[in-house]
Amino acid sequence: MTDGDYDYLIKLLALGDSGVGKTTFLYRYTDNKFNPKFITTVGIDFREKRVIYHSRGPNGSPGKAFKVHLQLWDTAGQERFRSLTTAFFRDAMGFLLMFDLTSQQSFLNVRNWMSQLQANAYCENPDIVLLGNKADLSDQREVNERQARDLADKYGIPYFETSAATGQNVDKAVEMLLDLIMKRMEQCVDKTQVSDTANGGSSGKLDSAKPEEKKCAC
Amino acid sequence: MTCELNLNFLKELERETVLQVLYRDQMVRKVDEERIRKLKMQLQQLQWKGTNSVSHEYQERSCARCQKSLGLVMNRGAVCNGCSHRVCSECRVCLNPYLWKCTICYAHGDMKVKTGEWFFEERAKKFPAEDRHETVGAKLLKSYQKLSKISVVPPTPPPFTETTGRNTAMEISQSKSFHKSVENLFLSLATNMKKISKSQNDMRADKSLLTTDYGQDMERRKERRSQSDTAIDAANRIKNIPTLQQLISGTWDDNEAFTKRYCKQAEDIPTSPMSDTVFCGGKKHGSLYSINSTCTEAGNFDTTNVTGEIEFAIRYVFKTCTLEVCIKACKNLTYGEEKEKKCNPYAKIYLLPDKSSRSKRKTAVRKNTVDPAFHETLKYKIEYSQLETRQLQISVWHSETLKRRVFLGEVVVPLSSWNFEDNSTQSFSWYQLKVKSGKPEDNLVQYNGELLVCAKLILPSQSKKCQYEEQMRGGREDQASADGQLHLVVLGAKNLPVMRCGGTLNSFVKGCLTLPDQHKIRQKSPVLKKEACPQWKHLFVFDGVTPSQLRQSCLDLAVWDQASFGSNDRFLGRARLSPKEPSGTWDSDPQSKCQWQKILSSPNTWIDITFTLHSDMDT
Numbered sequence A: 001m002t003d004g005d006y007d008y009l010i011k012l013l014a015l016g017d018s019g020v021g022k023t024t025f026l027y028r029y030t031d032n033k034f035n036p037k038f039i040t041t042v043g044i045d046f047r048e049k050r051v052i053y054h055s056r057g058p059n060g061s062p063g064k065a066f067k068v069h070l071q072l073w074d075t076a077g078q079e080r081f082r083s084l085t086t087a088f089f090r091d092a093m094g095f096l097l098m099f100d101l102t103s104q105q106s107f108l109n110v111r112n113w114m115s116q117l118q119a120n121a122y123c124e125n126p127d128i129v130l131l132g133n134k135a136d137l138s139d140q141r142e143v144n145e146r147q148a149r150d151l152a153d154k155y156g157i158p159y160f161e162t163s164a165a166t167g168q169n170v171d172k173a174v175e176m177l178l179d180l181i182m183k184r185m186e187q188c189v190d191k192t193q194v195s196d197t198a199n200g201g202s203s204g205k206l207d208s209a210k211p212e213e214k215k216c217a218c
Numbered sequence B: 001m002t003c004e005l006n007l008n009f010l011k012e013l014e015r016e017t018v019l020q021v022l023y024r025d026q027m028v029r030k031v032d033e034e035r036i037r038k039l040k041m042q043l044q045q046l047q048w049k050g051t052n053s054v055s056h057e058y059q060e061r062s063c064a065r066c067q068k069s070l071g072l073v074m075n076r077g078a079v080c081n082g083c084s085h086r087v088c089s090e091c092r093v094c095l096n097p098y099l100w101k102c103t104i105c106y107a108h109g110d111m112k113v114k115t116g117e118w119f120f121e122e123r124a125k126k127f128p129a130e131d132r133h134e135t136v137g138a139k140l141l142k143s144y145q146k147l148s149k150i151s152v153v154p155p156t157p158p159p160f161t162e163t164t165g166r167n168t169a170m171e172i173s174q175s176k177s178f179h180k181s182v183e184n185l186f187l188s189l190a191t192n193m194k195k196i197s198k199s200q201n202d203m204r205a206d207k208s209l210l211t212t213d214y215g216q217d218m219e220r221r222k223e224r225r226s227q228s229d230t231a232i233d234a235a236n237r238i239k240n241i242p243t244l245q246q247l248i249s250g251t252w253d254d255n256e257a258f259t260k261r262y263c264k265q266a267e268d269i270p271t272s273p274m275s276d277t278v279f280c281g282g283k284k285h286g287s288l289y290s291i292n293s294t295c296t297e298a299g300n301f302d303t304t305n306v307t308g309e310i311e312f313a314i315r316y317v318f319k320t321c322t323l324e325v326c327i328k329a330c331k332n333l334t335y336g337e338e339k340e341k342k343c344n345p346y347a348k349i350y351l352l353p354d355k356s357s358r359s360k361r362k363t364a365v366r367k368n369t370v371d372p373a374f375h376e377t378l379k380y381k382i383e384y385s386q387l388e389t390r391q392l393q394i395s396v397w398h399s400e401t402l403k404r405r406v407f408l409g410e411v412v413v414p415l416s417s418w419n420f421e422d423n424s425t426q427s428f429s430w431y432q433l434k435v436k437s438g439k440p441e442d443n444l445v446q447y448n449g450e451l452l453v454c455a456k457l458i459l460p461s462q463s464k465k466c467q468y469e470e471q472m473r474g475g476r477e478d479q480a481s482a483d484g485q486l487h488l489v490v491l492g493a494k495n496l497p498v499m500r501c502g503g504t505l506n507s508f509v510k511g512c513l514t515l516p517d518q519h520k521i522r523q524k525s526p527v528l529k530k531e532a533c534p535q536w537k538h539l540f541v542f543d544g545v546t547p548s549q550l551r552q553s554c555l556d557l558a559v560w561d562q563a564s565f566g567s568n569d570r571f572l573g574r575a576r577l578s579p580k581e582p583s584g585t586w587d588s589d590p591q592s593k594c595q596w597q598k599i600l601s602s603p604n605t606w607i608d609i610t611f612t613l614h615s616d617m618d619t
C-alpha cells in the first residue's frame, strides 16, 4: 500500500472533544470494525485508505474515476495537546468535525472547534462535515437532531448522525467530504485557467460561494 | 504561528509515539513526492511533443499540439480558451459538453489537482509568509532533530578531570538517557518502515497484548491495518479518462526511453581510483591532525622487544558526544634506537576500524626519555552508539627523523565492552604495552564511515493489480506493472570524512542499479547542506525491474560532497550490493551478497542495511 499508484493524495482530519469517537470512527471507516475500548489519542495519528472516486458528469451521468489515497488524520481531543493538534489543521484539505450525541458539552464545544478551524485551516471556509456520533446510544441521547441541523445550516455545512458501533453513515460522511473537496479542486483549476488566459491574466478571487457559475466557463 | 511549536511539552513516551506517527507520515510524503516527480516528467514529455506550439508561423495553419495541418473551411480547428492556440479536434479534452481544453492545458490543470498544487495555492493566500509546501509534520521532525542536537551540546565543554562527584554522575546518566532517545528515534524510524501501515492504536494494541484482555482475539489484531483496499469499488462503471500517459501518444517503451535519457544526464560516477590524499587536508581537532595518511603505518615494526606501560583514561562526554582519551604517561619504554639509547616517544591513537588520517590523533613528541609524561587529551566527536563497533588503538612510537619511526608498543581497547557510565572505568590506569596485534595489512582496511539504508522490493500484489488493470489501465501499462520496483530509502550516514573548516559537508548520494544487460538506472538524492552526519531520508525508486533481473544486478551507492562552484564534487565513500561473491579489494563486504538476497527473497518488506563505506573507487 505504500506505492504511488494513485491519482490524488487527499488529507482529511477529524477533530472534536476527547471521547466523542474520532479514533473509533476512523477505524470503522478504514477497517470496518468497531473498537469498544477507549484509548485516548496521544497528540496526532493517522490512518490510510485507498478508494476509487467517481466524479459525476454535468447531468449526473457517470463521469471519471480516480484512485484516491486518503490520509485520515486523527487528532487528540484532550486540551493539553491543543497546540500540536491545531497546527495540523493547516495541512488538511477537509475536516470531520465530530461531537457526541450523548454529550451536550461536546456539542456546545463545536463552536469553539469551528473558530479553531477558521484560524488554522488552509482557508477561511474549508470543507467540513459535522458529525453527531454514537447515534446508536439513543437512550442516552442529549442532543436532538433539530438542534444539530440548525447549527450545521448556520455554518452551511452538511450534517450526519453517525455510529462507529453500527457503521451508520460512516462511509457516507467521508464520501460527502471527499466529494466536496474534489469539486472544490476542479473549480480551483477551471477558474484559474479561464481567468489566467481568457480574461487577460488577472486571476480573480476564488470564493466558493458561487459554484454553479464555475461549472461552465465558456 | 507554528514557529514555536515543538514536541518539548510532551512526555518522553508521548514524544516517541508522536515521532513514530511523524515518520510514518514522512513515508507517505516520500511516496507522494515520487509520484509527483513522475507526473511532472510526463508533462514535460507531453510539452516536448508539441514543440511547434511556440512557433507562430504555423499557428493558424496547423494544430499547435500535433502539427497536423488544418484546413481553411473543413477541419479548421478551434482556439483553446486556455492557451489561445488553434488545435485540431483530436487534441481536445472535453471536460463537459460546453467546455474543452487542448491536451496541454488539460494536462496542466490535471497536474495542478493531482499534485495538490491547488491546495498550496489556496493556502498561500491565507498564510503568505509560510513555506508553501512544507507540512507541519515535516517541520516538526526537522525542528526536533535540530533541537535534540542543540541540547546535547553544552555551552562550554567540561574539563576533563577525574572527578567522580555525584553531580557529574547524575548529569551523565541524564544526558545518556536523552541520547538514548535520539538513538531510539533512529531505531523507531527503522521499525516504522516495517510497521509502516500501523497507526498509534495498532502499536498500542501490540503492547497491551502482553497484559490486557485486548488480545482475546488475535486474528482481529492481525487484521487491524490502517489501510485497506476493501473499499475499492471493483464493480462500478468506469469511463476511460485521458491520463497523462494516454495523452502522450506513443508507447510505454517510448516513455521508458525518455526516462533513460533523462537519467543519463545525471553525472556519471567516476571510476578512476582516487588518491588517499583527499582525506588529508585536515584541520586541527583537539590534537595533532596528521597530514600523512595511512602510509605512515608502513613504518618500522621490526622492534626487537616491547616493554613498558602506558597510563591513560577514557571517558565519553554524553553532552558533547565526545570520546576523550587522556594520555598521561608511559614508563619503561624500550629505546627506539637501542644502540644509541635514544628515545623520542609520542603516542598515537586510532579509532579502529577507521585507519584514515581522520581517525588519527597524536600527542607531542617527548625528547630523550623512556618515561615520558604527556598529559594530553585527544578527542573524537562520535555518536555513542558508534562506539560499540570501535576499538581504540593506542600505540607508542619513537620519532627518529622526519621519515623514520619506530614502533614501541600498543594497546587495543575494544570499546564495545567499555562501561562509560561507570565512573571507575573513567579513571587512569596503567596498561601493558604489547607487540603489534594482527597483520599490518589489516590496517589498510578502508573505512569512510557508514551508510544506513533500508530497502524493499515491491512486487504488485496480484489481486489489486488485476482490479486496477481492468479498471484503469486498459492494458496500457501492463508491461510496467508486470515488473517490480526496488525502493531504497537512504536514511543517513555517519562518520563521513569531514575536512572542511567547521567540519560539515554538503553531501548527497548517488545510486546506480546495473542491470544484467549493463543498462544502468541512476538516482540522486538532494544535497543536504552543512551536515556532518546527513540524514537524507530520501527514497530511490528503481522502476520496472523484475526479480529475475535483480538477481543478476548490482547496486552501487556513493556518497559525495558537493563542491562549491568550480571545483569537482568530492567523493566520500561507496558501498555495493551485489549478488556475486566478493571479489577484488573493496568489494570485500561478505554481507553484501547476503543482504541482496534478503531483499530479493522478502519482497514488500523493508530490510535495514548498514554499509561500511569504502574509499576505493575501482570496481
Ligand SMILES: Nc1nc2c(ncn2[C@@H]2O[C@H](COP(=O)(O)OP(=O)(O)OP(=O)(O)O)[C@@H](O)[C@H]2O)c(=O)[nH]1
Residues within 6 Å of the ligand: A016, A017, A018, A019, A020, A021, A022, A023, A024, A025, A035, A036, A037, A038, A039, A040, A041, A042, A075, A076, A077, A078, A133, A134, A135, A136, A137, A162, A163, A164, A165, A166
Ligand atoms: N456506542 C458507541 N460507542 C462509541 C462510538 N464511537 C466511539 N465510541 C466509544 O467511545 C469511546 C471513545 O472513543 P474514541 O474514538 O477513542 O474517542 P476520541 O474522540 O478518539 O478521543 P480522543 O482520542 O481522546 O480525542 C470508546 O470507548 C469508543 O468505543 C459509537 O458510535 N457508539
Ligand SMILES: [Mg+2]
Residues within 6 Å of the ligand: A022, A023, A024, A039, A040, A041, A074, A075, A076, A077
Ligand atoms: Mg482518539
Ligand SMILES: [Zn+2]
Residues within 6 Å of the ligand: B063, B064, B065, B066, B067, B068, B087, B088, B089, B090, B091
Ligand atoms: Zn492536433
Ligand SMILES: [Zn+2]
Residues within 6 Å of the ligand: B080, B081, B082, B083, B084, B085, B101, B102, B103, B104, B105, B106
Ligand atoms: Zn490550451
